Amino acid sequence: MSAHRATPAWLALIPAAWLAVFFLIPFAIMLSVSVAHRVPGGFFEPGFEIDSYARLMTPFFGRILMTSVAVAAGAAAICVVLAFPFTVILAGMRARGQTLVLVVLLAVLSLSEVIIGFSLSTLLSRTAGVGNLLAWAGLIAEPRAYTPGLFALMLGLCYLGLPYAVLVLYPPVSRLDPELGEAARIMGASPLRVFWTVTVPVLRAPIAGAFVLVFVFTLGAYLLPQLLGRPRHWTLSVHITDQAIFQSNLPFAAAMAVVLLLVSLALVGVSLLLGRGGARA
Amino acid sequence: MTELSLRGLTKRFGAMTAVDDVSLDIPEGRFVCLLGPSGCGKTTLLRLIAGLEAPSSGAVLVAGRDQTDTPAHKRDFGMVFQSLALFPHLSVAENVAYPLAIRGVDRATRRNRAAELLQMVRLPDLGDRRIHQLSGGQRQRVAIARGLAINPRVFLLDEPLSALDANLREHMQMELRQLQQRLGVTTVVVTHDQKEALTMADILILMDGGRVQQVGAPMELYRDPANAFVAGFIGNTNLLRGHLRGREMAVAGTTLTLDDGDRIKAPDGPAILSVRPEDTRIAARGVPARVTFLRDLGESVQVVMDMDGTEVTALFAPRDRPDVSLGDSVHLAFEPGRRVVLPA
Ligand SMILES: Nc1ncnc2c1ncn2[C@@H]1O[C@H](COP(=O)(O)OP(=O)(O)OP(=O)(O)O)[C@@H](O)[C@H]1O
Ligand SMILES: [Mg+2]
Numbered sequence: 001m002s003a004h005r006a007t008p009a010w011l012a013l014i015p016a017a018w019l020a021v022f023f024l025i026p027f028a029i030m031l032s033v034s035v036a037h038r039v040p041g042g043f044f045e046p047g048f049e050i051d052s053y054a055r056l057m058t059p060f061f062g063r064i065l066m067t068s069v070a071v072a073a074g075a076a077a078i079c080v081v082l083a084f085p086f087t088v089i090l091a092g093m094r095a096r097g098q099t100l101v102l103v104v105l106l107a108v109l110s111l112s113e114v115i116i117g118f119s120l121s122t123l124l125s126r127t128a129g130v131g132n133l134l135a136w137a138g139l140i141a142e143p144r145a146y147t148p149g150l151f152a153l154m155l156g157l158c159y160l161g162l163p164y165a166v167l168v169l170y171p172p173v174s175r176l177d178p179e180l181g182e183a184a185r186i187m188g189a190s191p192l193r194v195f196w197t198v199t200v201p202v203l204r205a206p207i208a209g210a211f212v213l214v215f216v217f218t219l220g221a222y223l224l225p226q227l228l229g230r231p232r233h234w235t236l237s238v239h240i241t242d243q244a245i246f247q248s249n250l251p252f253a254a255a256m257a258v259v260l261l262l263v264s265l266a267l268v269g270v271s272l273l274l275g276r277g278g279a280r281a
Numbered sequence: 282m283t284e285l286s287l288r289g290l291t292k293r294f295g296a297m298t299a300v301d302d303v304s305l306d307i308p309e310g311r312f313v314c315l316l317g318p319s320g321c322g323k324t325t326l327l328r329l330i331a332g333l334e335a336p337s338s339g340a341v342l343v344a345g346r347d348q349t350d351t352p353a354h355k356r357d358f359g360m361v362f363q364s365l366a367l368f369p370h371l372s373v374a375e376n377v378a379y380p381l382a383i384r385g386v387d388r389a390t391r392r393n394r395a396a397e398l399l400q401m402v403r404l405p406d407l408g409d410r411r412i413h414q415l416s417g418g419q420r421q422r423v424a425i426a427r428g429l430a431i432n433p434r435v436f437l438l439d440e441p442l443s444a445l446d447a448n449l450r451e452h453m454q455m456e457l458r459q460l461q462q463r464l465g466v467t468t469v470v471v472t473h474d475q476k477e478a479l480t481m482a483d484i485l486i487l488m489d490g491g492r493v494q495q496v497g498a499p500m501e502l503y504r505d506p507a508n509a510f511v512a513g514f515i516g517n518t519n520l521l522r523g524h525l526r527g528r529e530m531a532v533a534g535t536t537l538t539l540d541d542g543d544r545i546k547a548p549d550g551p552a553i554l555s556v557r558p559e560d561t562r563i564a565a566r567g568v569p570a571r572v573t574f575l576r577d578l579g580e581s582v583q584v585v586m587d588m589d590g591t592e593v594t595a596l597f598a599p600r601d602r603p604d605v606s607l608g609d610s611v612h613l614a615f616e617p618g619r620r621v622v623l624p625a
Pocket of ligand 2: 323324325
């Protein structure tokens with residue numbers, strides 16, 4: 001009867017090996033660098049000291065970490081809030097329209113952070129930006145710049161994150177049984193209440209998934225905060241780049257990266273738990 | 282009193298007419314079965330009644346008031362979908378109480394009512410379960426309880442039992458019927474299973490090609506079909522092409538004289554004679570035929586014959602088993618008073 005053999009156990013080694021090669025080993029190297037001894041003006045030599053971490057335990061870096069998390073979470077929240085109704089409407093469109101919109105979204109994905117950053121900083125500038133258009137239309141008195149600033153930064157991050165949010169939400173939203181909403185209609189729910197009492201709660205897990213993806217994605221953005229934000233909006237990613245490339249302080253950069261990784265892992269875990277809890281409990 | 286009226290209800294999807302000029306009056310408290318082959322427009326008609334689909338023309342009246350333009354969520358109907366459409370994010374009790382929550386009923390009242398409804402469908406103690414923790418039959422009951430939560434004016438069900446196995450299905454048919462009788466709610470059930478329709482319905486509506494073919498009590502449709510489609514769809518029947526002149530019906534070269542009890546629903550000319558297998562007899566004289574198949578079904582004996590190229594089935598009780606065997610030439614007679622002549 002047991003002619004059917006179970007999947008060989010060693011098969012599980014393949015994903016494990018992948019994880020090790022592409023994630024664990026680089027992470028181990030980063031960990032070892034983060035505790036290495038820095039040679040001022042030069043590189044670093046192997047060692048074990050927690051100086052880099054100690055330097056992070058200051059209100060200054062605490063604030064930067066908070067800023068990073070807040071900026072990424074804010075961008076992720078805005079993206080999900082915009083992407084969810086957008087995707088629900090998209091999934092209700094006829095097939096050709098859906099394909100067209102998805103193609104456009106994929107095209108936006110092909111734009112790099114650099115292109116988006118420079119385009120937006122031109123578009124929002126005083127001399128060549130939308131300010132001129134608004135002044136010309138008489139909406140504002142004088143053309144003005146909208147960059148650098150939090151608004152410009154958020155705009156850039158959302159532009160970057162929105163297609164991802166839509167693409168993550170699209171499959172579960174389009175698979176949603178339309179009869180669920182119709183049943184709610186018959187039971188007395190207006191279309192808006194159907195959205196809030198059925199569509200959103202049923203899709204809580206994918207919504208959390210989209211949030212996590214955009215959050216992690218924007219947390220890693222290091223060009224846009226420099227191009228579109230003020231120094232106080234600089235995220236940890238910017239400082240990591242700065243330390244690693246311009247200050248040649250690899251141990252400190254590695255220490256920041258480790259902290260950022262752990263913090264984001266913790267937040268991702270919490271978000272996913274919340275999303276799953278919504279679908280089950 | 283007429284509870285639900287449809288007036289010339291028509292629904293077109295592009296060039297295709299799914300529901301074609303349907304007019305009906307359904308008295309209050311009746312159990313109506315909407316029966317017909319797949320794709321005949323049953324679901325579409327039910328959705329038109331519910332307000333989920335806007336008619337191309339025609340009107341839906343509830344207790345004499347035109348509701349055609351009333352949105353679905355303001356009609357106070359109950360509905361059970363083919364997929365049941367139970368909410369996975371709510372518990373069983375919350376599902377059942379959803380229409381009450383939408384209407385702003387307070388939590389305590391909701392809980393009591395949910396318990397009462399679950400008691401009614403014989404699922405007490407399951408209120409805290411999740412939908413995915415229920416069996417198919419239990420889900421069915423939850424969907425029915427939810428549909429009845431607000432004491433709807435009209436209760437609509439789209440093939441509610443089609444996912445269940447035969448035993449449970451028969452059981453649920455009886456249960457649904459008893460529940461409906463107890464509550465007296467006007468109910469429309471879509472089904473394509475004629476046995477199910479015969480079990481449950483006060484009124485049977487038989488549809489084909491988007492049109493209503495006949496409306497009436499189940500036995501009425503069985504005994505007195507309006508056309509060949511109805512005769513063939515409800516139960517088994519032999520449909521014999523022939524020619525009608527006055528009370529004379531010529532079938533396969535033999536002329537039959539029709540009786541007072543026989544129903545003539547066709548004008549003179551080409552017509553179809555419909556006779557049920559149990560009203561078909563083997564006799565000394567009559568229409569000649571040849572036995573092509575014989576089988577003993579236990580409770581009855583089935584004889585299939587070839588009558589001038591048309592297959593005719595006769596059904597006998599075991600003790601009336603005719604003394605024939607395969608290939609025999611026989612003569613067929615049709616029970617006077619049970620013959621129906623239909624338009625060709
Ligand atoms: N949204 C739609 N767009 C186009 N055609 C449709 C649509 N809905 C239904 N139809 C067509 O209308 C006809 C009736 O469909 P309907 O679903 O009412 O059939 P039904 O009697 O419920 O069949 P079944 O027993 O298989 O459920 C079918 O030919 C179907 O293809
Ligand atoms: Mg159907």
